[in-house]
Amino acid sequence: MKTKQRLQWIILTILGIAFSCSEKPQPYEPTPYTLDIPDYFPTQVNIPEDNPLTEEGVELGRHLFYDGRLSGRTHRDSLMSCATCHIQSQGFDLGLGNERFPDGQPIGLSGVTPPHYPLPLINLIWNENGYLWNGMIHPSGPDQSKTRLEDLVWMGVVAPHEMAGDTNRTKKLIQSIDGYPALFEKAFGTNIVTMENINKAVAQFVRTLISSDAKFDRYMRGEEQLTTEELSGYVLFTTEEGADCFHCHGGAGNPLFTTHLFYNNGKDREFTGAFEDPRDRYHITNDPMDIGAYKATTLRNIALGGPYMHDGRFQTLDEVIDFYAHGLVWSEYINPLMHHIGTDGNQLLPWEKEHLKAFIATLMDTVFLNNPKFAPPVQFPDGTTFESQQ
Amino acid sequence: MKKGLHKIVILLIMALTGLASSCSDKPPLPKPDNPVLMVIFNHSVNGEPVVFDQMVYENLAGNPYLINEIQYFISEFTLHYSDGTVIEPVIWDPFHYVDTDLEQTRHWIIPDSLKQGTVDQVTFRLGICDALNASFMFVNPPERDMFWPEYLGGGYHYMKLNGKWEPASGNYPNLPFDFHVGRGQIYENEEIVSFVDNSMTITPAGEAFSLSNGDTTTVVITMQIENWFQNPHVYNHDVWGGYIMNNQEAMQIAVENSHDVFIISREELP
Numbered sequence: 001m002k003t004k005q006r007l008q009w010i011i012l013t014i015l016g017i018a019f020s021c022s023e024k025p026q027p028y029e030p031t032p033y034t035l036d037i038p039d040y041f042p043t044q045v046n047i048p049e050d051n052p053l054t055e056e057g058v059e060l061g062r063h064l065f066y067d068g069r070l071s072g073r074t075h076r077d078s079l080m081s082c083a084t085c086h087i088q089s090q091g092f093d094l095g096l097g098n099e100r101f102p103d104g105q106p107i108g109l110s111g112v113t114p115p116h117y118p119l120p121l122i123n124l125i126w127n128e129n130g131y132l133w134n135g136m137i138h139p140s141g142p143d144q145s146k147t148r149l150e151d152l153v154w155m156g157v158v159a160p161h162e163m164a165g166d167t168n169r170t171k172k173l174i175q176s177i178d179g180y181p182a183l184f185e186k187a188f189g190t191n192i193v194t195m196e197n198i199n200k201a202v203a204q205f206v207r208t209l210i211s212s213d214a215k216f217d218r219y220m221r222g223e224e225q226l227t228t229e230e231l232s233g234y235v236l237f238t239t240e241e242g243a244d245c246f247h248c249h250g251g252a253g254n255p256l257f258t259t260h261l262f263y264n265n266g267k268d269r270e271f272t273g274a275f276e277d278p279r280d281r282y283h284i285t286n287d288p289m290d291i292g293a294y295k296a297t298t299l300r301n302i303a304l305g306g307p308y309m310h311d312g313r314f315q316t317l318d319e320v321i322d323f324y325a326h327g328l329v330w331s332e333y334i335n336p337l338m339h340h341i342g343t344d345g346n347q348l349l350p351w352e353k354e355h356l357k358a359f360i361a362t363l364m365d366t367v368f369l370n371n372p373k374f375a376p377p378v379q380f381p382d383g384t385t386f387e388s389q390q
Numbered sequence: 391m392k393k394g395l396h397k398i399v400i401l402l403i404m405a406l407t408g409l410a411s412s413c414s415d416k417p418p419l420p421k422p423d424n425p426v427l428m429v430i431f432n433h434s435v436n437g438e439p440v441v442f443d444q445m446v447y448e449n450l451a452g453n454p455y456l457i458n459e460i461q462y463f464i465s466e467f468t469l470h471y472s473d474g475t476v477i478e479p480v481i482w483d484p485f486h487y488v489d490t491d492l493e494q495t496r497h498w499i500i501p502d503s504l505k506q507g508t509v510d511q512v513t514f515r516l517g518i519c520d521a522l523n524a525s526f527m528f529v530n531p532p533e534r535d536m537f538w539p540e541y542l543g544g545g546y547h548y549m550k551l552n553g554k555w556e557p558a559s560g561n562y563p564n565l566p567f568d569f570h571v572g573r574g575q576i577y578e579n580e581e582i583v584s585f586v587d588n589s590m591t592i593t594p595a596g597e598a599f600s601l602s603n604g605d606t607t608t609v610v611i612t613m614q615i616e617n618w619f620q621n622p623h624v625y626n627h628d629v630w631g632g633y634i635m636n637n638q639e640a641m642q643i644a645v646e647n648s649h650d651v652f653i654i655s656r657e658e659l660p
Contacts, residue, residue: 044530128531173498238539240568240633246539247568253525253537253546261532289443289458336552336566339632 028189029192030054033204035125038212039221040255044127046207048148051200053207056187059377061205063183064174064198066376068389070157071109072169073306077308079389080163082156082202085118088374091301091365092121092209096315104315108161115161115279117312122298124149125207129260133294133310134281142284149206150199157195167195174198179381184380209374211300212255213367216359220252226362233359236352240339243324243346243356247337248296257363263335264292266328267309291333302368303361317360321353425601427479429467429501430455431488432612433460440615441450442490445556445564449619451626455555455567461489461536464550465518465589469504472598479503485518487533495532510598510610512654517548517589523573542636543573543585551618555627567632569618571645574638588641596654610655617651618644 011032013125033053037043047053064070065086068079085106086092094117097102099329107113116133130138131152146155156162157170171193172179181191216234218224225232236242238251248265250257262281269290271277281290294310308314314323325348328334329342340346348356368374376386433440435447435457445456464486468478479500480486489495517523523545528534536546551569574586594611601607619625623643634640 017562040526040529042530235541238541240570240635244633246537250535251537252540253528254534259535260492261535287443332564334566336554337568339566339568342557342560342562342565342632368450 030056030187030189033058033208035208038210038217038255041212041331042256044128045125046128046149047125048150051150051203054187054206056183057201057204058208060183060187061201061203062200062374063180063377063380065205065381066386069173069177070170070198071163071344072157072165072173073109073297074173076389078109081389082153082206083376083386085162086121088371089369090120091211091304091369092374093301093304093306094118096307104312106161108159108164110160112161112164114159115277116310119295119297120301121206121209122211123209123256124209126256127260129262129286129295132279134284135260135262135295136277136279136284148203150196150203152200153199154195166317170196171198177218177380177382183381209368211365211368214300214365215362217255217361217365220255227358229355229358230362231359232352233355233357234362236348236356237359242352243348244340245299245324245336245356249299256295260295262290262293262295263337264290264331264333265294265296266315266330266334266338266341267323267330268292269331271331271333273316281360288337289333292331293335299360300363301356301365302363317357318353320328321348321356325353392532423603424502425504426502426601426606427469427601428606428608429498430608430610431464431496431498432610433457433490433615434612435615436623437614440490442504445554447616449616449627450624451619453555453557453619453626453627454468455553455627456564457551457553459490460549460551460613460615461487461491461532461547462516462551463487463500463518463533463536463546464514464516465522466513466515466591467500468513469509470513471505472510473509475505475507476509477504485533488534489532492532502510504601506601506603508598508600510595512596512611513591513593516592516648516652517530517571518546519589520545520573520587522586523587523589538572538635541582542575543582545573547572548589551615559635565627565632567630567631568634569644570633570635571641572635574641575636576638586638588638588645590645590648592652594652594654595650597656599656608656612653612655614651614653618647621647621650623647 033055035053065082067073068081071078071080073079085094087095094101094104094106101107103115104117106118109275119133129135130141131149136142137146137151141147154167157165157167175193180193184193184197187192187201215224219226238246248259248263250259268275303317306312306315308320314320324345326345328338328345330341334341379385440457442457445454447456448454465484466478467480468476470476486498487495525540525544538545538547548571554564556564556565571588574588575582576584576586599607599609624648625643629638
């Protein structure tokens with residue numbers, strides 16, 4: 001009898017172990033995202049050790065990037081996502097003519113306008129010099145809670161001039177939407193939605209937004225020739241006696257078409273009192289040479305249209321080219337690379353401006369602008385769609 | 391019998407503890423067999439460390455000027471020993487980039503392939519010689535941002551020295567100058583017909599120093615900025631203006647003035 005009882009216990013124990021094994025969740029094994037570094041592009045990438053790119057993380061990030069419920073709201077009039085102001089067809093910038101913000105000036109859900117115009121989300125995986133116009137989001141920046149691309153996500157959620165929400169509300173709402181917990185499980189090994197994992201997923205998606213297939217890229221790869229006008233424009237772009245754009249905006253040797261550094265490019269003379277911008281580079285570094293200095297933006301897809309500059313003062317590329325040709329304003333703080341200030345600009349002739357513009361147009365990357373991997377998901381995990389939120 | 395077993399166990403624990411603690415007391419790291427040389431790059435004007443962004447200097451041409459930033463490549467760094475030995479220790483990674491905005495670039499540890507002895511002289515090249523100055527060899531910043539446009543010869547700037555000067559006349563109290571040197575161009579009828587290797591072989595003046603096995607020796611190479619603008623040629627910003635990348639005549643002045651721009655010493659400036 002005792003032996004029979006023992007045998008029963010052993011069988012029950014084995015069954016118990018077997019049953020409990022079948023209940024265990026699948027092991028967390030996300031698929032590493034394959035990142036192809038294009039020819040001539042930097043090999044050093046800005047990916048934090050604690051947020052490697054994974055297929056699952058990028059896909060979750062794509063959903064969250066486009067889902068207006070990231071704002072923590074469900075009413076159609078109150079939805080806002082990253083994609084509200086960073087639109088793929090506009091080079092992940094806002095651009096002009098947007099139905100919601102026609103003049104290119106975004107307005108936050110609280111009715112407040114941002115201190116600066118948006119910057120495009122292009123090739124940020126190679127940005128080592130801080131985010132936003134003044135580079136404040138950087139490990140060397142003034143606020144150690146805002147150092148990473150990841151931090152821009154929660155900052156966007158809480159900023160009054162953006163989603164004007166709070167992170168608890170956002171994560172609770174995302175947690176409650178059918179299908180999202182499963183996507184978090186796949187991406188991060190837990191179905192509990194945290195703001196940090198929201199930050200990480202969106203940052204992963206943004207890091208995949210790589211533009212490397214403009215006409216100029218194909219020219220560099222020997223796949224396509226530039227026209228005489230475009231080549232003439234490129235010479236103007238890369239010569240000091242021409243337009244001298246390359247010192248700040250790159251060229252063949254720097255295909256990002258930005259150094260990601262900060263320059264006072266001669267837009268203004270006054271920087272005190274009502275003219276002081278508490279969000280210029282000076283307010284990050286306290287270096288007087290940074291007064292009125294802002295990040296040189298990438299020129300990829302810049303030909304799509306304005307608004308241009310940190311304050312959106314120019315609407316068209318022609319206006320920008322005219323500014324650099326004849327409209328520079330001297331101040332003590334103008335960057336030394338702006339050596340054409342002595343003649344108020346580079347004094348390009350009309351035909352030179354046209355050639356320069358033709359070259360800048362070769363930086364338009366329609367493959368990037370139409371890449372389905374960067375587009376809204378067909379539907380969000382609960383079956384609703386991006387289109388239904390518009 | 392039981393007491394004996396206890397003793398053995400206690401002895402065993404003591405022995406193991408002793409072993410463990412002796413393992414945690416790591417012996418000091420052995421000194422490197424070869425000498426180590428650390429080079430610090432300094433920048434001065436008139437014998438004092440440069441003060442950036444202040445219009446406190448005046449060159450021999452009488453131009454008041456300020457310095458904003460300096461970026462340059464050092465290559466072919468070579469040690470000439472008193473016994474006649476010549477060692478170019480960084481032959482496989484031959485370029486060092488110095489940027490006054492990036493403090494870490496001012497310190498360079500020469501790889502551990504030196505021999506001990508007295509070094510009478512150091513030579514190096516400011517910039518990169520034509521044979522090695524190939525476009526696209528640097529794809530990452532900060533070196534990447536030194537690229538020299540293909541139209542002007544390609545490769546990389548040897549040096550960017552950016553500042554401002556007070557012009558003798560004009561509408562503005564000061565103007566920027568970009569004293570940039572790289573591959574030069576020869577023009578005929580406004581067309582470029584050939585290029586010029588402007589990279590400069592530098593023999594900085596200074597006393598001999600010794601390298602000893604197992605020791606790190608630090609030397610300081612100082613760029614005397616004012617000398618770019620004098621001896622033998624007085625460089626006048628009012629004449630040459632704000633930019634010289636496509637002006638071989640101006641870059642040639644830089645080349646010929648470079649001979650006494652650098653000095654080497656064992657001590658840093660105060």
